[in-house]
């Protein structure tokens with residue numbers, strides 16, 4: 054099955070180089086994640102791949118066809134969930150699917166047969182006749198996913214499919230994507246939620262300023278770019294006790310290896326009893342002897358390390374500091390590689 | 398990429414036409430009434446109101462003179478509103494175009510679909526006024542039925558001109574310029590309400606290049622039971638405007654949306 058391959062993709066808008074030589078290819082049946090902060094070039098990459106904008110350089114093949122030359126035909130086998138919902142507000146949920154199917158040359162009769170199944174898949178079985186503006190954000194997103202499936206595509210592009218959704222709605226979308234992957238569809242997903250990528254993606258590329266800065270499976274990327282464990286240290290606000298202790302400091306030291314990286318079990322401990330010290334001051338003065346790398350943002354010190362026992366022992370004896378011990382995750386990699394500055 | 402390369406046309410425009418038709422069908426009755434009311438008020442109000450003050454115009458009662466103008470005027474308005482406000486909503490506000498372009502439909506197909514739809518809707522408006530005029534006995538012979546293909550052609554012309562504006566417009570406000578600088582002067586200079594011959598020579602020369610005056614020059618004889626003089630010239634001018642404006646609108650839309 055032909056999916057998408059992109060080689061040496063370059064694109065500038067005016068003086069801004071948005072894509073600077075991007076190369077990647079999707080393997081059939083995998084979920085590939087394009088990760089990056091706002092403005093990294095994720096949407097532009099998708100637009101190039103679909104032939105909706107002409108790159109300055111690079112070769113693209115989609116569904117076995119060269120893009121942009123034969124992009125229109127290539128899109129016959131692709132389903133798209135765009136970043137911004139663009140359901141047709143003049144139509145009901147079912148009409149949206151019917152009208153969209155026509156753009157693929159689907160027969161009216163086949164569409165009428167498919168629509169109830171698509172709505173069911175989207176969890177909108179009772180909503181066939183609902184107007185778009187009566188649907189919640191999560192429902193619209195699911196209807197958009199159903200619309201992307203009208204042509205039974207081999208390949209799905211999803212541009213930030215869960216941005217702005219509540220946890221329930223996010224989980225439902227993830228569930229559906231897993232079902233689609235189980236059916237053998239290939240998925241290209243962009244996101245800036247690292248937990249989403251860790252959960253769904255077989256492979257991913259982290260991009261920034263139009264370049265990949267890391268690529269591989271989530272585990273590979275974490276292993277290659279960051280220390281395995283993280284201890285986040287906070288100052289105790291006002292020095293007051295913050296509720297009952299969860300697991301003693303001693304116990305923490307015994308279980309210094311954090312649990313399975315996909316199911317982090319955060320531990321809290323080391324509560325102080327009155328004396329004040331800011332985490333930033335502590336980090337400046339003492340963290341370096343325990344951690345490979347320390348990053349301070351505001352009142353939190355992030356200590357990245359391979360061996361956490363000495364630090365945990367030290368913190369257990371400290372008053373006025375709280376901490377959270379957890380395995381390193383994709384978000385740590387992302388922040389390390391793309392920095393902690395705001396991107397708007 | 399050359400945005401102004403020739404249009405590549407295909408029948409894939411039809412689902413786009415169908416989409417707009419389906420929306421229209423939901424509101425068809427109020428929409429037809431709305432389309433009719435405005436030109437009817439013009440035609441009947443001016444026709445009978447001013448008409449009683451006037452001797453015959455061009456050898457016929459004023460309202461019979463006005464009927465053909467009202468058909469062309471109504472066609473132009475309907476095509477223009479659809480190609481400006483409605484198409485702009487679909488392109489810019491609702492992002493309907495964006496959704497369609499993600500399907501295997503090219504921008505060329507999409508803009509052609511919008512053009513065909515606006516022309517269809519305009520033709521319907523024109524035909525409705527023709528029907529009313531015929532019912533009022535303002536139409537001399539079945540020759541007037543030739544104004545049905547004419548209003549479709551004129552619909553294409555004014556829809557294409559409107560789409561040029563839509564492809565350029567930053568917001569709805571922009572369309573006011575088009576009306577005040579182009580549509581309104583053209584209406585007054587094209588023989589809709591009074592014979593062009595009443596105008597000073599310079600205005601008559603200007604009138605000769607305006608698409609609306611060519612539509613009127615075809616419709617009026619047809620309504621009065623005559624074969625229009627130089628019919629092919631007028632048809633060629635309308636078609637020429639339609640093709641050139643469509644090409645330009647598509648080029649501008651490509652530059653706007655596919656960059």
Ligand SMILES: Nc1ncnc2c1ncn2[C@@H]1O[C@H](COP(=O)(O)OP(=O)(O)O)[C@@H](O)[C@H]1O
Pocket residue numbers: 066069071089090091092093094095096097098656
């Ligand atoms: N049509 C456009 N014209 C000018 N600049 C654009 C256009 N589209 C995107 N950009 C710029 O390209 C950069 C990447 O945008 P985008 O691909 O949307 O990023 P992402 O989807 O990763 O947030 C941004 O700086 C954006 O401002």
Ligand SMILES: [Mg+2]
Pocket residue numbers: 095096097136212
């Ligand atoms: Mg984006």
